[in-house]
Amino acid sequence: MSFDFDLFVIGGGSGGVRAARVAAATGAKVGLAEESRMGGTCVIRGCVPKKLMVFASSYREVFNDARGYGWDVTNGELDWPAFKSKLEAELDRLEGVYQKLLTGSGVKWYAARAVLDDPHTVRLDSGEVFTAKHILVATGGRPFVPDMDGCEQAITSNEIFHLKTLPKSILIVGGGYIASEFACILNGLGVEVTQFYRGAQILRGFDDEARGLVAEKMQENGIALCTGTNVVEMEARGEAGTWVKGTDGSERVYDQVMFATGRTPNTGGLGLEDLGVELGRRGEIKVDAYSQTAVPSIYAVGDVTDRVNLTPVAIREGMAFVETVFNGNPTAPDHDLIASAVFTQPELGTVGLSEEAAAEQEPIEVYCTSFKSMQQSFAGRDDRVLMKLIVSQATRKILGCHIVAPQAGEMIQLVGIAVKMGATKEDFDRTVAVHPTMAEELVTMKTPTRTA
Template sequence: MSDFDYDLFVIGGGSGGVRAARVAAVEAGARVALAEESRYGGTCVIRGCVPKKLMVFASEYAPAMEDAAAYGWTVHTDGFDWPVFRGNLEAELDRLEGIYRKLLAGSGVETFDARARIVDAHTVELSSGERKSAKHILLAMGGRPVKPGIPGEELAITSNEIFHLDELPRSILIVGGGYIACEFAGIMNGLGVKTTQYYRGAQVLRGFDEEARGLVSEEMIQNGVELHLGTNVIEMEPADGGGVHVKATNGDKRDFDVVMFATGRHPNTEDMGLEDVGVKLGRKGEVLVDDYGQTAVPSIYAVGDVTDRVNLTPVAIREGMAFVETVFKGNLTKPDHELIPTAIFTQPEFGTVGMSEEEARDAGPIEVYATSFRPMQTLFAGREARVLMKLIVCAETRKILGCHIVAPGAGEMIQLAGIAVKMGATKEDFDRTVAVHPTMSEEIVTMRTPTRVVG
């Protein structure tokens, strides 16, 4: 009989922690417990990808109805009803949380609706004061949005609170230039909110392909987002008559009903007792781990956003499964962080896998194949919106190093393109593939002449 209460104690009820707990219990026969201080499902299900994507769907109906009229449909609408949407959204999140709880219970995982802290290498203390011991502890606490530390920042919300607004504002300022800021700028603009975005950098979506993020920025502006680059907030104060008065670095002094900061996220490692027991943390508070997710304390592992490696839900799930393979099945398994397809649900969507053109230039001679055009569906409506299809090819091996798509449905397309890129497909493999006509994505396999050759 083990000297521990459990074989595994998981802290955090998000996708990575829940998957690891279930697989360890069901497939490895481990005695598993999990503690979650908030709602089961984590950032993705409760305050991230799922509610955000539902808001994206809601925000896209207005232009779709305009297009429908151009195709001959008589469209009647009385506008967007935020309380109805919010009620449906909350009901769906409740349903999903219930599924997570049932999955854990059905797997034999004991759950605690409590905060857990690390006491020593094998012990956690719950907020109730109860202590539990485990042979292994898995940290899966995720991350949280942070504000930049300026005067009046308490007047602003973050992505955590935007789903729970009592009413839809008439105007909103979104501060930040990452994918969360750009996604919510598109969402709020699509819902009819006068949307302004400030970003201190020279272009949004830093770190992504320059050509692709440039098109996303242009389309956001064309769709109605008032985007100010090279601009940041200096201070905020309550506005006369309600709302927030904002002073910006570009000299603007303006009132907004709501201000939302999307200026970064930090791992949830504060007041967890980690460093006291020897777990090492990075500059942002992230848990430092080796290739197998193991911390400086051999019995303690970590997966997901708390490690601040690749902060994506499917990656956290893969890391959780690799942890179980390594620790409970004796099969040393490193999570694969290479060539991960990613979708950003801006409007239009941005799908990407592999290297950007800028990254690939530093790796050696490359060929760039790119085309930008107006999609067929919007022609009747007279929209000037453009899409982009782009391939980065190694001039020596002919392998596809990167694929970037800016277009409606880019997330669906990049998932399939990602399979080919992950398999090591060459440009000639793409060329041999017959196009599906008429589609936007056919351009990926019909581009024959390089747009430019670099190196």
């Protein structure tokens, strides 16, 4: 049977675009459809604009530190319309880059929504119908908003980048990395921030000691962090904002309310279940180790599979898919020991197991130090840095590393290489320190803080 395409990709995010381009490089005829903007969540409404907002929000402390170093600096106010205009221009530029990369790779792409008619047929909302030997679903996820009265008044991380004006006050509902990052961003931009989280501590799943330090600093910076608290009722109050009643008995009107209560895979209305593609409880596409669904011709990568929801992981999954299907070399994406960063203020960088998870697995040693960095201490700040290594007593391998510090994301990327290679504590000990740096503490801790 002849097909219009060897591969048709549904979704123009990082994973889908990379898979399409790499597949086309093998000589395959590739098509791709994206119903929104090319670049997907990361480029258009996620990592990239968020990190630019992180940069923008960090200057308040930079100005304060500069005065501590003797500079004559006067704090101004953020020109939100100017920043927003430049941000949107940058996103437009990046979308154009993605479009050119696809075209230059020989991929035929369509600005349209695609659904599946059968295991080898996709139908676009433009009316076009194409057949493909292989179909890759890379439709990502979307913010989850609880179904409750008044929820239509709230925004999500999708809309936060496009506000015409910054609110004077905001309630952020959620305790994961997205909620916590935006709490810090908006606080840094001068917004009065309240954060509700129903759990006992934010950043569930991260190392307890590390997330505790992040939460402590957020509160010191002026964020009203209310754990064990959720929204009971919401009601629009016209131009005044949104009235919210919390489970802690609080009642207040906020200029804006933002839900950051998780993300849901984008699988609705694609026709997947009718074809026999198995979906999980949250709507995620069930795949095997090679990203293949229960229907042999249909594969899925990225957040829509709800495996590890990170942009670099989606890219790796897309490349492994091409290696498996088009290069005849079965390759399973490696989801073990993935380094990641939470861009709160301070940042949290992590790779491997938390102390709690490691202790449940085997006997461990914990090496930990907390101190004031030279740069911030001289400026008169009391901020503390945390460096932590989790070590297997049996193998001496580093099972986990957790850093809370400025630029923790940059540090954990490099530590992640060593941990992925199976470095031991003695390998770290043999490494000569770079002085004076914060990171030198990772190779100078000689005595365990505790064992478990």
